[in-house]
Amino acid sequence: MASMISLKDITKTYHLGTIDVPVLKRINLSIEEGEYVAIMGASGSGKSTLMNIIGCLDRPSSGQYFLAGQDLTKLDDDELADIRNQYIGFVFQQFNLLPKLTSLSNVMLPMIYADVDKSQRIEQATAALVQVGLSDRLQNSPNQLSGGQQQRVAIARALVNHPALVLADEPTGALDSTTSKEIMNLLTELNQKGTTIVVVTHDASVAARTKRTIRMVDGVIVESK
Ligand SMILES: Nc1ncnc2c1ncn2[C@@H]1O[C@H](COP(=O)(O)OP(=O)(O)O)[C@@H](O)[C@H]1O
Numbered sequence: 001m002a003s004m005i006s007l008k009d010i011t012k013t014y015h016l017g018t019i020d021v022p023v024l025k026r027i028n029l030s031i032e033e034g035e036y037v038a039i040m041g042a043s044g045s046g047k048s049t050l051m052n053i054i055g056c057l058d059r060p061s062s063g064q065y066f067l068a069g070q071d072l073t074k075l076d077d078d079e080l081a082d083i084r085n086q087y088i089g090f091v092f093q094q095f096n097l098l099p100k101l102t103s104l105s106n107v108m109l110p111m112i113y114a115d116v117d118k119s120q121r122i123e124q125a126t127a128a129l130v131q132v133g134l135s136d137r138l139q140n141s142p143n144q145l146s147g148g149q150q151q152r153v154a155i156a157r158a159l160v161n162h163p164a165l166v167l168a169d170e171p172t173g174a175l176d177s178t179t180s181k182e183i184m185n186l187l188t189e190l191n192q193k194g195t196t197i198v199v200v201t202h203d204a205s206v207a208a209r210t211k212r213t214i215r216m217v218d219g220v221i222v223e224s225k
């Protein structure tokens with residue numbers, strides 16, 4: 001059976017004026033369905049660049065990326081956006097919620113692109129917010145919520161289309177240690193229900209919760225076990 005994620009000789013090079021900045025150098029990596037993976041490495045080692053490529057938010061400079069057996073490097077931008085909406089949920093360090101919208105409306109957003117009608121959007125978004133323990137905060141805007149609650153809303157938004165893959169880039173980086181644990185409990189629960197999760201973290205206690213740790217140094221994977 002094909003791996004869920006298969007990266008073959010992926011490179012990413014930025015061009016600043018006449019200078020080439022190689023950020024990912026021939027990355028080879030496979031992640032199977034149901035895995036729970038941490039990516040660790042110093043700041044600047046290329047973790048977010050790799051996550052953005054895995055998440056179809058960015059394209060590699062060279063190499064091949066297969067997601068569920070499909071060669072994504074052959075797809076155009078619209079097709080890539082469809083794959084992203086269908087397969088992938090994102091959680092970011094800074095939550096990235098829209099400040100003027102309620103929790104419910106923030107969580108309903110991804111379904112607009114998925115062409116779901118409004119009553120079903122409300123129903124699914126409410127269920128996702130209940131799942132993350134925020135049934136009593138549906139109508140609050142982000143500035144009325146704590147950091148941990150905002151990250152729960154962001155996780156509900158990531159889950160609402162039932163993605164097979166959740167990517168979290170430093171999801172606990174802006175949270176205190178108690179709140180971090182709660183957020184990691186949610187991700188662990190989600191993985192136990194079958195969702196594949198990749199989490200970038202600086203925090204060894206976060207990585208200890210996953211089943212596999214990948215270490216990056218200077219655009220290269222140095223350890224993958
Ligand atoms: N758009 C960009 N243009 C030029 N350089 C970039 C760009 N994005 C990231 N970089 C560089 O790529 C390297 C890796 O960045 P990043 O993937 O964000 O690392 P990490 O997430 O591990 O901290 C850094 O040196 C960063 O400065």
Ligand SMILES: [Mg+2]
Nearest residue numbers: 047048049169
């Ligand atoms: Mg980063």
